Structures are given as structure tokens and as C-alpha cells.
Amino acid sequence: MGMAIAHAQASGMGGMRTAGDLVARVQLAKGCRIREAKAYVAEKLGTSVMDLVDPVVMGEVRADKGLGTMMPLAHTPKGIECKFNIARELDVKINCLGNFLGKTGLGGGE
Amino acid sequence: MSKIWTRMGDGSPVELTPAELRQDLEDGSADAADRGGVPGLNEDDFKYLEELFARRDRFVGVDVGNEVVLTYDGAALKFKRHCLFEERLHVLTMYEKMFGADTVELGHVDYSYKPVKPIVNYEQGTLEMGLLTTHSPLIYGAMPNLGLYTRPDGPCPNPMELLPQGKIKEARAAYEDMVEEAVRDMVFVVGSMYESGADGFNLDTVGASGDADVLAAFLALEKLRAKYPDIAVEVGMAGEFILGMHGELQYDGQRLAGLYPHQQVKLAEKAGAVIFGPVVNTNTDQTIPWNLARTVVFIRACSKAASIPVHANMGMGVGAVPVTDFPPVDVLSRASKALVELCDLDGL
Numbered sequence: 001m002g003m004a005i006a007h008a009q010a011s012g013m014g015g016m017r018t019a020g021d022l023v024a025r026v027q028l029a030k031g032c033r034i035r036e037a038k039a040y041v042a043e044k045l046g047t048s049v050m051d052l053v054d055p056v057v058m059g060e061v062r063a064d065k066g067l068g069t070m071m072p073l074a075h076t077p078k079g080i081e082c083k084f085n086i087a088r089e090l091d092v093k094i095n096c097l098g099n100f101l102g103k104t105g106l107g108g109g110e
Numbered sequence: 111m112s113k114i115w116t117r118m119g120d121g122s123p124v125e126l127t128p129a130e131l132r133q134d135l136e137d138g139s140a141d142a143a144d145r146g147g148v149p150g151l152n153e154d155d156f157k158y159l160e161e162l163f164a165r166r167d168r169f170v171g172v173d174v175g176n177e178v179v180l181t182y183d184g185a186a187l188k189f190k191r192h193c194l195f196e197e198r199l200h201v202l203t204m205y206e207k208m209f210g211a212d213t214v215e216l217g218h219v220d221y222s223y224k225p226v227k228p229i230v231n232y233e234q235g236t237l238e239m240g241l242l243t244t245h246s247p248l249i250y251g252a253m254p255n256l257g258l259y260t261r262p263d264g265p266c267p268n269p270m271e272l273l274p275q276g277k278i279k280e281a282r283a284a285y286e287d288m289v290e291e292a293v294r295d296m297v298f299v300v301g302s303m304y305e306s307g308a309d310g311f312n313l314d315t316v317g318a319s320g321d322a323d324v325l326a327a328f329l330a331l332e333k334l335r336a337k338y339p340d341i342a343v344e345v346g347m348a349g350e351f352i353l354g355m356h357g358e359l360q361y362d363g364q365r366l367a368g369l370y371p372h373q374q375v376k377l378a379e380k381a382g383a384v385i386f387g388p389v390v391n392t393n394t395d396q397t398i399p400w401n402l403a404r405t406v407v408f409i410r411a412c413s414k415a416a417s418i419p420v421h422a423n424m425g426m427g428v429g430a431v432p433v434t435d436f437p438p439v440d441v442l443s444r445a446s447k448a449l450v451e452l453c454d455l456d457g458l
Contacts, residue, residue, distance in 0.1 A: 002436060003424075003425060003426065003437055004180070004182060004205070004209055004211070005209050006169075006443060006446070007424060007442070007446050008209055008210035008211065009171060009210070009443075010169070010170065010171040010172065010442070010443040010446040010447055011178055011446045011450045011458060012179070012180045012210050012211075012212060013178065013179050013180075013212050014212075015205075015206060015211045015212050015246060016206060016207070017210060020177075020179055020212035020246075021206075021212055021245060021246035023212070024179040024180075024212040024213045024247050024457075025247045027179060027384075027385065027419050027456065027457070028247050028342040028384060029342065031384040031385075031418050033416075033418075033419050034178055034419065034455070034456040034457065037419075050174070050175055053174065053177050068245035070207060079243040079245065080242045083245065094309065095304065095309055095340075096248075099238070099306070099307045100307075
């Protein structure tokens with residue numbers, strides 16, 4: 001557990017403090033390597049690649065686009081609500097969203 | 111010049127002269143190059159590592175812009191080991207909001223696919239709840255763990271009992287039966303969790319029971335990719351070298367026993383892996399500089415050979431991290447930085 005924190009500080013992108021979760025999602029969805037995944041996310045979000053690890057810049061980008069923030073305020077997207085925004089902004093398929101739409105009768109299906 | 115303070119592979123402190131440091135780096139590199147048949151470190155690499163170990167910083171990190179994404183193994187279970195009885199879904203949110211995690215990982219406390227099978231519906235419910243509240247990719251992880259398929263815990267004869275009796279043919283047949291059982295369980299559990307919405311999967315500690323364990327993982331992966339073309343599976347290895355416990359098993363026409371990471375990754379790609387997690391074991395009798403140089407040689411060769419993202423394993427006892435339950439951050443952070451930057455890694 002402590003090791004995970006140390007690696008996150010030494011080498012990690014920062015998770016949802018920055019755009020680490022978004023780059024990871026692209027790696028998983030497209031199987032692309034880190035440079036390609038970072039470039040893809042930066043292009044989709046309209047940022048520079050360096051911005052992707054900046055918590056100040058990404059905090060604003062995430063709040064503006066509803067991608068999930070560290071301290072979500074009232075009436076802002078949280079949890080699966082953010083995933084719909086992430087899927088749209090990054091143009092990636094998120095597996096659980098089809099189930100959500102099917103179970104709620106909002107469209108799609110399991 | 112003052113002595114360089116570092117550690118042995120078991121974590122104990124040690125001081126080296128600059129000449130001793132250089133010798134350890136050269137020896138570690140030569141060992142990996144010889145075993146793996148891959149290029150050793152060059153002069154620039156040695157200079158990088160000499161400077162890294164000469165630094166007095168307690169903690170180091172990659173240069174800005176070199177950050178990579180992190181995946182985990184058994185992440186939600188680590189709390190329990192510390193007797194912190196936090197519910198798994200809370201642990202996921204802690205990883206996401208407090209630990210800077212790029213992905214989060216759910217797993218059963220027994221962390222093997224076989225024991226999850228009878229309780230998969232409970233795991234599905236937990237996963238589905240987790241997917242509502244988390245933001246990061248949610249991965250489900252467990253091990254093939256072929257050891258669970260031998261009697262008295264499983265249906266197959268135990269090859270470790272047969273081999274000492276000289277019953278080699280019977281032992282091999284037992285391994286082959288274990289592969290079939292494990293493939294069936296992995297496909298069932300992973301398929302169920304995928305249908306519940308998981309973003310990805312970790313087939314973790316692949317090869318713990320040798321070549322049969324690896325074959326089971328690859329065959330399961332093939333079946334899963336055929337059924338779910340978009341499924342994302344990370345294959346994380348157990349060791350740097352596939353043990354030939356059966357000895358004759360092949361995948362895609364290649365004998366599995368004896369393969370090193372740069373060869374393993376090509377077969378993982380063929381099977382349909384989206385991320386590959388190579389392992390290089392830490393030698394406790396050698397220094398961390400020796401281990402790190404050796405690890406860089408193996409992992410760089412793997413990263414160069416790969417077409418898919420490579421997330422090197424860097425937990426306790428692997429990836430030049432000392433074999434101790436609480437690895438000190440001085441050597442851990444040096445290993446983390448060096449592996450990412452010298453091996454062009456995509457993640458850890």
C-alpha cells in the first residue's frame with residue numbers, strides 16, 4: 001500500500017488529480033503506448049501533453065468538462081455521471097455505461 | 111569521494127565506493143545480458159545510474175513529462191494485510207482520491223480465479239456498485255494459480271508428488287488437466303465480471319506454477335478475446351523466467367519453458383493481452399545497484415520488443431525493489447525512476 005503511494009509520487013501521472021485516469025482509460029481501450037495515449041487525450045481535451053500532469057490546469061479542464069474532480073461540489077457530475085462525459089470527450093467506449101442505460105431504460109442495453 | 115549509501119536486495123543498508131558501485135552495475139547488466147541474450151547497458155546508462163545512486167536525495171522522481179500510468183495487483187486487499195478493515199469499495203475511492211491512482215483494482219481476498227467462481231455473483235454486485243461511484247478505470251484482478259487445482263484442494267493429482275516418484279508422464283498429464291480446469295474458471299469469472307461492466311482485467315502472477323500456468327492464462331485470454339473483442343486484459347507475470355514444470359508445453363508453436371520477458375511479451379500479444387507486466391526478481395545477496403542494472407536490461411529488451419503497453423512489476427521483491435515488506439523509499443523511488451526512464455515504459 002505504501003509502495004503504491006511512493007510509485008505514484010515518483011512516476012505516476014496523478015490519477016484524477018490530473019489526467020492519469022484518462023490516459024489509463026485510453027491505454028486500456030486502445031492498447032496504445034504511453035506517448036500515443038497522452039497525445040490522444042491532450043488532443044481530445046484541447047490541452048498540451050505537459051498539461052496532462054498539472055493538477056491546476058487539469059482541475060479546471062475536468063471541472064469545465066464534467067470529468068470528475070477531487071472535491072466535487074453540489075450539482076456537479078460525480079461517479080458514473082462523469083463516465084458519460086469522459087466517454088463523449090475522449091470518444092472511447094466505457095463498458096459499464098451500456099449496462100447503466102439498459103437497467104435504467106434510458107437506452108442501449110446489457 | 112565519499113561512499114555511496116544504498117541497500118542490499120533484502121533492504122539492509124550498505125555503503126559502496128564509486129568503483130564498487132560501477133562494478134555492481136556492470137556485473138548486474140552482464141548477468142541479465144548473458145541470461146537473456148539481450149544487449150547490456152551502454153556508457154550513458156552507467157552514467158545515469160552512477161549519478162542516480164550518488165545523489166543524496168531521500169526520494170527521487172521522473173523528470174516532468176516522463177510520468178506513466180499505474181496499474182495494481184491486489185490493491186483493494188492490501189488494507190486487510192495491515193489489519194485495516196475498510197470495505198473494498200471505500201478502498202477503491204481512497205486509491206482514486208488519496209493515493210493518486212490512475213486505475214483502481216477490485217479483487218477477492220483469496221485473489222485467485224478458482225475461489226471466485228462460486229461467489230462470482232457477489233463479486234459482480236460489488237463491482238457494479240463500485241462502477242457507479244468511481245471515476246478511474248476499474249480493473250478486476252486475480253491469479254490463474256494452478257496450485258489450487260491439485261488434490262486435496264482440487265480435482266487433479268499433484269505433480270509435485272508424482273515427480274519425485276519418477277512418474278513424469280503422469281505429472282505432465284496432471285498439469286494438462288489443471289490447464290483445462292483453470293481456463294474454464296478464468297473464462298467464466300472474467301466473462302461474468304466483464305458483462306457486469308469491468309473496464310479491464312488483471313491475470314496476475316502468471317507462471318507461478320510454471321509453464322502450465324502461463325499456458326492456461328494465454329488460452330483463457332484467447333477465448334475471452336474471441337467472445338468479447340473489446341475486452342482489456344493485462345497479463346502480469348510471476349517471475350522473470352518461465353519455469354518448465356511440465357517442460358514441453360507450447361503456445362503458438364513456441365516452448366514456454368525458459369522464456370524471458372522480451373519473449374514472453376510477444377506471446378502475450380498473440381494471445382490478446384492489452385498490457386503486459388514483466389517481472390525481474392530481486393536477488394537478496396546482491397546490492398540494489400546490481401539488481402537495478404540487471405532489471406533495466408531485461409525490462410528494456412521487453413519494452414523494445416513490445417507493441418502493447420508495458421507495465422513493469424515493481425512490488426516487493428521484483429523490479430529491483432528489496433525483498434522486505436516495507437521497501438524503503440530511497441531505493442524504491444530510484445528503481446521507479448530508472449525503470450521508467452531507461453526502459454521507455456508505459457506504466458508500472
